[in-house]
Amino acid sequence: MNLVANTSDLSQRFSIDGFVVLPGFLSSIEVTEVKTHVDRFIENVLPNMASSEVFFEDKNNLAALKQIQRMGDHDPWFHSLFTRGRFRQIAELLLDCEVVPKNMQYFNKPPGTGQPTPPHQDGYYFMLDPCNALTMWLALDETDQENGCVRYVRGSHCKGMRNHARTDTLGFSQGIDDFPDGQDLVNEIAIPAQPGDLLVHHALTIHRAGGNLSADRTRKALGFIYYSQNARENAVAHLTYQRKLAAELRSQGRI
Numbered sequence: 001m002n003l004v005a006n007t008s009d010l011s012q013r014f015s016i017d018g019f020v021v022l023p024g025f026l027s028s029i030e031v032t033e034v035k036t037h038v039d040r041f042i043e044n045v046l047p048n049m050a051s052s053e054v055f056f057e058d059k060n061n062l063a064a065l066k067q068i069q070r071m072g073d074h075d076p077w078f079h080s081l082f083t084r085g086r087f088r089q090i091a092e093l094l095l096d097c098e099v100v101p102k103n104m105q106y107f108n109k110p111p112g113t114g115q116p117t118p119p120h121q122d123g124y125y126f127m128l129d130p131c132n133a134l135t136m137w138l139a140l141d142e143t144d145q146e147n148g149c150v151r152y153v154r155g156s157h158c159k160g161m162r163n164h165a166r167t168d169t170l171g172f173s174q175g176i177d178d179f180p181d182g183q184d185l186v187n188e189i190a191i192p193a194q195p196g197d198l199l200v201h202h203a204l205t206i207h208r209a210g211g212n213l214s215a216d217r218t219r220k221a222l223g224f225i226y227y228s229q230n231a232r233e234n235a236v237a238h239l240t241y242q243r244k245l246a247a248e249l250r251s252q253g254r255i
């Protein structure tokens, strides 16, 4: 991709739509390299992580792994991918300032069991003031409506924060409680993706994803969360919520 030639167009589309898609952001060789490191991480690093950072659709089944938190904090290769180079460069371009790399995540929806991602705005989880942040979503598999591609509500980032309420979805504990309202579905767009495509959305953009209805197709992706350096996090409220949630999930035997 020619980053320099496309920068003003990208920024404009991001500010109007609340998301942008960068097809082929990584080459197939680069995707293979990332996937090799994901496999290495799962084999060598994941076994030493706290259960509050690793989620399974069925915690007795490694093939049902659905989410890993803070990969960059646990592994130098992912730390470097997250904090240097092209991903951070795009975040700084779209937020138009220096950024704080906050959380790098792995997402999978295992075939058959991968649950839908509830409609939400990431900013509700982030607890920022102002809510200036973005999430990148890097496809590692071919993704479509059958295996649960991401769906964005175009322009929703301009309409403020919606009410959220507790969900039963592991890894996405809050969802918009009145979704869909009148215009949500009209403005919603499903984004099929190829391995290496990068989707980027603003922290106020409403998004969700279907479950994985396929018999044998995984739906693997990496998420990169960057905050604007001008956004202040309510760190105490955030930590308190995370601890309460982890205690609840542990007492239910879900993590």
Ligand SMILES: O=C(O)CCC(=O)C(=O)O
Pocket (backbone or CB within 6 Å): 107, 117, 122, 135, 136, 137, 150, 207, 208, 209, 221, 223
């Ligand atoms: O992978 C998914 O299903 C959704 C990811 C998501 O909601 C996010 O990256 O903010």
